[in-house]
Amino acid sequence: MEIFDILLSATFWAAAIRIASPLIFATVGELICERAGVLNLGIEGIMIAGAFTGWFAVYSGLPLPAGVLMALLVGMAFGALHGTLTVPFGLSQHVVGLGVTLLATSMTYFTYRLALPEVTSPPRIEAFAEWPVPVLSDLPLVGPALFAQTPLTYLAFATVAAVAFVLYRTPMGLALRAVGENPAAVEAQGLSVTALRMGAVMAGSGLMAVGGAFLTMSAFNSFFFEMVNGRGWICIALVVFGAWKPWKSLLGAVLFAAFDALQIRLQQMPIGAVVPYQVFLMMPFALSILALILMSRRAEVPAALMVPYNKGER
Amino acid sequence: MRLEPVADPGLGRSLGYPAAALGATVAFAMALALVAGADPFAVLGLMVKGAAGSKFALLETLNRATPLIFTGLAVAVAFRAKLWNIGAEAQLYAGAIVTVLLGTGALGLPWPLLLPVSALFAAVAGALVLLGPATLKLRFGVDEVVTTLLFNFIMLLFVSYLLEGPMKDPAGMGWPKSEKLIAEARLPRIMEGLRLHWGFLLALIAALGVWVVQTRTTLGYEMRAVGLNPEAARFAGLPVGRILIKTALLSGGLAALAGWSEVAGLKGSLTLDLSPGFGYAGIIVAMLALLNPLGVVVSALFVAGVFVGADSMSRAIGVPTYIADALTAAALLFMVLALLLARVRVRRG
Numbered sequence: 001m002e003i004f005d006i007l008l009s010a011t012f013w014a015a016a017i018r019i020a021s022p023l024i025f026a027t028v029g030e031l032i033c034e035r036a037g038v039l040n041l042g043i044e045g046i047m048i049a050g051a052f053t054g055w056f057a058v059y060s061g062l063p064l065p066a067g068v069l070m071a072l073l074v075g076m077a078f079g080a081l082h083g084t085l086t087v088p089f090g091l092s093q094h095v096v097g098l099g100v101t102l103l104a105t106s107m108t109y110f111t112y113r114l115a116l117p118e119v120t121s122p123p124r125i126e127a128f129a130e131w132p133v134p135v136l137s138d139l140p141l142v143g144p145a146l147f148a149q150t151p152l153t154y155l156a157f158a159t160v161a162a163v164a165f166v167l168y169r170t171p172m173g174l175a176l177r178a179v180g181e182n183p184a185a186v187e188a189q190g191l192s193v194t195a196l197r198m199g200a201v202m203a204g205s206g207l208m209a210v211g212g213a214f215l216t217m218s219a220f221n222s223f224f225f226e227m228v229n230g231r232g233w234i235c236i237a238l239v240v241f242g243a244w245k246p247w248k249s250l251l252g253a254v255l256f257a258a259f260d261a262l263q264i265r266l267q268q269m270p271i272g273a274v275v276p277y278q279v280f281l282m283m284p285f286a287l288s289i290l291a292l293i294l295m296s297r298r299a300e301v302p303a304a305l306m307v308p309y310n311k312g313e314r
Numbered sequence: 315m316r317l318e319p320v321a322d323p324g325l326g327r328s329l330g331y332p333a334a335a336l337g338a339t340v341a342f343a344m345a346l347a348l349v350a351g352a353d354p355f356a357v358l359g360l361m362v363k364g365a366a367g368s369k370f371a372l373l374e375t376l377n378r379a380t381p382l383i384f385t386g387l388a389v390a391v392a393f394r395a396k397l398w399n400i401g402a403e404a405q406l407y408a409g410a411i412v413t414v415l416l417g418t419g420a421l422g423l424p425w426p427l428l429l430p431v432s433a434l435f436a437a438v439a440g441a442l443v444l445l446g447p448a449t450l451k452l453r454f455g456v457d458e459v460v461t462t463l464l465f466n467f468i469m470l471l472f473v474s475y476l477l478e479g480p481m482k483d484p485a486g487m488g489w490p491k492s493e494k495l496i497a498e499a500r501l502p503r504i505m506e507g508l509r510l511h512w513g514f515l516l517a518l519i520a521a522l523g524v525w526v527v528q529t530r531t532t533l534g535y536e537m538r539a540v541g542l543n544p545e546a547a548r549f550a551g552l553p554v555g556r557i558l559i560k561t562a563l564l565s566g567g568l569a570a571l572a573g574w575s576e577v578a579g580l581k582g583s584l585t586l587d588l589s590p591g592f593g594y595a596g597i598i599v600a601m602l603a604l605l606n607p608l609g610v611v612v613s614a615l616f617v618a619g620v621f622v623g624a625d626s627m628s629r630a631i632g633v634p635t636y637i638a639d640a641l642t643a644a645a646l647l648f649m650v651l652a653l654l655l656a657r658v659r660v661r662r663g
Contacts, residue, residue, distance in 0.1 A: 041459065081647075088315045091650050094398050094459060098597055099647045106639030113634035114350055194315065233463045240457075278475035285464045289450075292461065296454040311316045 006265050013145035017153060020257035022214035024156040026235040027249045028163050029207030034239055035167065036200030037180040037304040041097025042082045043208050044232030045104030046075050050209025052108045055216035055223040056115065058125045068213055075209025076202045078104050083201035088194050090308030109225065127221040128152055152218045159207065164246040176200055180302035183309040193309045230285065237288035241295050244302060260284050317658040327656045335652035339645040346640060350633040357633055364626025365619035373510045377580060379618035383517035384572035385596025386603065386610040387524050392565035394605050395537040397558055399444060401462030402569035403593025404469035408443045409436035409570025411473065413577040414481065414492045414584045417499030425498040432499060433574050440570020441563040448562035452555050466593065474586055492584040501579035513575030520568065524607035537561050569593065598646045617642050
């Protein structure tokens with residue numbers, strides 16, 4: 001059976017990990033925001049802004065790591081905007097999030113058109129090259145999949161490890177999780193709910209932007225409109241699928257990416273001649289909805305998610 | 315920082331802050347113009363002229379406002395009941411598909427019968443599209459924000475499939491576009507020689523109708539009660555689930571009418587770029603109108619004016635037309651903040 005050949009091939013899993021990488025960054029970013037009690041619907045727009053910023057920085061002559069840093073900073077700036085409106089001012093997280101997505105998207109397109117008024121095919125950059133890890137990359141199957149990726153993929157996995165460590169092994173992580181469950185109790189401990197939530201939204205938004213930058217700096221090597229194509233919304237579903245836990249979310253992202261990689265390969269097979277290609281392209285979105293339904297029963301939603309906190313009210 | 319409610323905001327607060335938000339939006343526009351290396355006053359002037367400076371410009375703005383009134387109403391109705399319908403884009407396309415299906419000769423009704431029938435079925439299609447996410451929310455507690463957003467992408471791919479497959483125009487020179495509607499299925503112009511179709515007036519009537527439903531009927535009261543506090547509404551014995559389903563049907567139907575009026579009134583056929591984001595812009599329209607159905611008409615005219623004006627300005631001096639998207643998004647954020655500040659006082663500590 002051809003499908004088994006695909007599932008046992010190293011190139012397939014290498015592709016799955018590559019497709020998962022931007023999702024891992026953005027999913028963990030969203031997870032940090034939501035664990036602190038803030039739903040961040042700015043994710044889609046922030047990923048677009050990050051994708052453009054990273055690419056444009058390198059296109060303008062900065063080295064690759066500086067491009068990633070610029071994307072991170074732009075993401076944090078949009079996070080600061082989202083956080084200011086939703087945390088101290090306690091405005092609707094739905095409305096503000098969508099507003100931030102619309103603003104980040106349009107500002108990105110505006111800047112792109114200003115910077116490159118008359119291009120039909122966007123210029124390419126010299127993107128991150130693969131860094132095969134000595135010895136480990138020679139392992140069968142696992143080697144090419146996990147140890148012959150670009151540095152940004154390694155960074156994605158390291159980020160999950162770091163976030164998991166901070167969330168579960170440090171006092172700050174404890175405070176962050178508590179602020180998403182019972183902000184009044186955190187305030188009673190003498191900690192600032194506002195500062196914790198603002199920090200979480202800014203850090204999370206920065207990671208979303210790095211996820212976007214992965215697309216231009218480690219996958220497509222150039223920027224084009226609509227390249228993020230709903231990945232941000234999918235990441236919100238992945239956070240639910242991962243039950244708001246970093247490693248589970250990573251697993252969800254990889255699983256999801258494997259389906260995506262499979263879908264691309266199925267299009268090349270005999271079945272692809274019968275079934276319209278749009279059906280294959282619908283799969284990721286349909287799969288996300290399915291994941292939401294399956295996980296809805298056992299979802300452990302942070303208790304204070306989407307509940308603004310105002311010291312004046314008790 | 316602490317927020318204290320103001321007991322009596324007064325006229326100064328409740329008008330001053332929204333006015334300041336509008337001023338901030340204009341200032342943002344001028345800043346963007348400066349960044350683009352253009353004269354800010356020239357940019358503003360050209361935008362106003364392009365949106366309302368001539369009969370042609372004005373009619374163009376009214377035409378552009380038509381789908382925005384429908385999607386704005388769809389969002390206003392849903393958000394009022396705290397049903398977060400971000401899928402107006404998908405519902406719009408569902409309406410457009412049905413309009414093309416019925417209007418290209420499949421249904422042989424004489425003028426003027428075909429139009430109301432196609433409007434009705436378009437609305438039903440849109441209502442059904444939102445029924446899915448609404449049911450998932452009620453049955454499984456799945457957040458409708460994410461499902462309606464994801465449905466937008468699925469619907470666009472479905473339209474792409476239809477336009478390259480079963481609904482493709484054989485005479486379309488290979489372009490992914492549907493056949494043209496027959497004459498009986500087209501919305502006529504309001505006046506001969508005037509480039510404005512009946513869809514605009516119907517949108518106004520729809521706004522009035524929604525206003526009547528919201529302020530004069532039990533359903534309107536129930537939808538508001540559910541939006542204000544679903545727990546309290548349930549405690550008071552209101553059938554919250556059924557009210558949310560009715561809200562979803564109304565909202566989806568209204569969004570679908572945007573697709574119906576665009577196809578039957580303006581374009582005459584279905585293409586993949588039928589909506590340049592009318593569904594998402596509907597959120598801005600509804601929020602700027604404070605979810606008031608009559609206000610939706612005003613804010614739809616404003617948002618349409620910004621877009622039409624930006625198009626015209628961009629053709630004249632080359633500042634990217636995305637300035638319109640940025641402006642309306644900024645206006646949304648300024649306005650929600652202004653509306654809060656009108657109601658509360660910010661205290662330190």
